[in-house]
Amino acid sequence: MNSIPYCRILLTNTNIEQNDDFRKYNLQKSSKKTPNSMSTLFGKYFDKLKASKTEVADITGLKRQRISDLCNKDNSKPTPSEFYKIILTAILLKHLSEIEFNNAINEIFPNRPKEDFLRELNNLPPEVKFILTHCLTQKQVEKDIKMSDGKISRLASEVVKDLEAIEFISFIEELGENVLETFKRIYGPIKTIDTLLPNASILNDRTNKVFQYITAYNNKDVENMITDFSDSIVFINFEGNKETMRKEGFDDVKKQAIEALSYFSERQQVIESMCHKQHSTEITIKYHAIAAIDFPAGKQGDEINLVSKSVFEFSAEGKIVRLTDIS
Numbered sequence: 001m002n003s004i005p006y007c008r009i010l011l012t013n014t015n016i017e018q019n020d021d022f023r024k025y026n027l028q029k030s031s032k033k034t035p036n037s038m039s040t041l042f043g044k045y046f047d048k049l050k051a052s053k054t055e056v057a058d059i060t061g062l063k064r065q066r067i068s069d070l071c072n073k074d075n076s077k078p079t080p081s082e083f084y085k086i087i088l089t090a091i092l093l094k095h096l097s098e099i100e101f102n103n104a105i106n107e108i109f110p111n112r113p114k115e116d117f118l119r120e121l122n123n124l125p126p127e128v129k130f131i132l133t134h135c136l137t138q139k140q141v142e143k144d145i146k147m148s149d150g151k152i153s154r155l156a157s158e159v160v161k162d163l164e165a166i167e168f169i170s171f172i173e174e175l176g177e178n179v180l181e182t183f184k185r186i187y188g189p190i191k192t193i194d195t196l197l198p199n200a201s202i203l204n205d206r207t208n209k210v211f212q213y214i215t216a217y218n219n220k221d222v223e224n225m226i227t228d229f230s231d232s233i234v235f236i237n238f239e240g241n242k243e244t245m246r247k248e249g250f251d252d253v254k255k256q257a258i259e260a261l262s263y264f265s266e267r268q269q270v271i272e273s274m275c276h277k278q279h280s281t282e283i284t285i286k287y288h289a290i291a292a293i294d295f296p297a298g299k300q301g302d303e304i305n306l307v308s309k310s311v312f313e314f315s316a317e318g319k320i321v322r323l324t325d326i327s
Contacts, residue, residue, distance in 0.1 A: 041108045042078060043071030051090035059093075059191075060085040083108075083165035084183040088190045095279045097311050099324045101180045103236070105169060106243055113146045113170045145170040173241055197276055202318070206281050207274065209320065210312055214283075218268050222257045229253065230319035238326045265292040272307070280313045 046053075046067075053071075057064040067086060069076040078086070087108075091100045105112075124132070138152045147167050155163055172179050197203065209228045216224035226233075233253050237245040247253050267289040275282045284307065291302045298304075308327035315321045 039072050040070065040074060040076075041110070045087070045104055045107045046071050046090060049090050049094050049096075051093055055093060056086055056089050059089050062086065077162075078165045079162050080165045080168040080183065081187055083169075084187055085190065088180070088183075092190060097277075097280045097313050097322070097324065098180060099236070099238070099311050099326070102238060102241055103243065105179060105241075109166045109169065112166050112173075113144060114173065141171065144174060176240070179241060197278060203276050205318055206276065206312070206314060209318075210274070210281055210283060211271070213312075213320075214269050214271060214285075220261050220267075222254065222261070225257060226250070226254055228318075228320050229323075230315060230321045233320060234322045236322070236324045238324065240327075263291070263293055264289040266290045280311055282309060282311045284309050 053064050053067045056062075057067055062082065062085065066076075066082070070078050070082065070086070087104045088098070088101055091098065091104065139149075141147070142149060142152060145167055155161075169179055172182050212228070213225055216222070216227075229250055231250045232248070233250055235245070235247045235253050235256075236243060247256055268287070270286045270288075271283050272286050273284040287304065287306050287308060289304045291298055291300055291304065294300050295302075306327060308325065310326070311322075311324040312320050313322040313324075
C-alpha cells in the first residue's frame with residue numbers, strides 16, 4: 001500500500017517536515033525564573049493544564065513536593081513511572097482524551113532522540129525482523145537514545161537506580177511501539193475519578209453528531225462537517241506517535257477542510273466501531289480514497305486503503321472541542 005501522509009482526515013497537509021534525528025536534545029530549556037512561574041518544560045506543561053498538584057499527589061501516591069521539584073528544578077528528572085502517573089492523571093483530571101498524552105511527550109521532550117532502531121530491517125521478512133528486534137545490542141541502544149555508556153548494565157546491577165523518562169520513551173518509540181500502551185502494560189491503568197458515562201440522551205446526541213460528520217466528510221460537505229465544532233475547535237493528526245498537524249480555531253479548521261477537498265477524487269470513511277467515554281467518543285474507521293494530486297509519498301491516481309481511528313472530544317454543551325485523527 002502506498003500511504004499518503006495526512007491522507008484520510010478532514011485536514012490534509014502536503015508539506016512534510018522531516019525530523020532531524022541526530023540533533024542534540026535537551027530535557028529542560030533554560031528559562032529566566034520569575035515569581036510563580038514554572039521553570040521546566042514539565043512544569044510549563046503541568047501549569048498549562050492548570051492541574052492541582054495536591055489532587056495528582058493524592059491519586060498517584062507521589063509526594064506533592066516531588067511533583068513541585070519536577071515542575072521547578074532543572075536537575076529533577078522524572079522517572080518513567082513518575083512521568084506516566086503524573087501526566088496522565090493530570091490529563092484525565094482535566095477531562096481530556098488520553099490522546100493528549102502524546103502531545104505532552106512532544107511538549108516536555110521536544111528534542112528527544114528519534115533514531116529508528118529498525119530502519120535497516122524494513123526490507124527483511126517479518127519473522128526475521130521480529131527476531132532481530134529482540135537482538136539489539138546494548139551499545140547500539142545506548143548510543144541511539146543518547147544514554148551514557150554502560151548505563152543499562154549499571155541499571156541491571158542496581159548501581160544506578162533511576163532510568164529517566166526521556167530515555168525510556170525514546171527506546172519505546174524507536175522500537176515502533178505505542179508509549180502510552182506500553183506504560184499501561186508495565187504500570188497498570190490510572191484510576192482517577194468518576195468514570196460513569198453520560199446519560200443515554202447525551203450519548204445518542206454524540207452518536208448523531210459523529211455520523212453527521214462522517215456523512216458530510218464523504219459528501220465533501222464542509223459546512224455540515226463543521227456544524228457542531230466549537231469556536232475554539234482543535235484538530236490534531238497523528239501518524240503513529242508523531243504529531244503531523246495541528247489546527248486551532250474554527251476559521252483555520254474550516255479553511256484547511258476546504259483546501260483538502262481538492263486532494264482526493266474519491267474519499268470515504270466507514271465507521272467500524274464506536275466507543276463512548278465520559279467526555280469523548282472514539283471511532284475506528286475503514287478509509288478509502290483516490291489521490292487527485294501528487295503527494296511526496298505518492299502520486300495522482302494512487303489508491304489509499306487503511307484502518308485508523310478518530311477521537312471526538314465534547315464540551316458540556318455538546319460541542320466538538322477537539323478532533324484527533326490517528327493513522
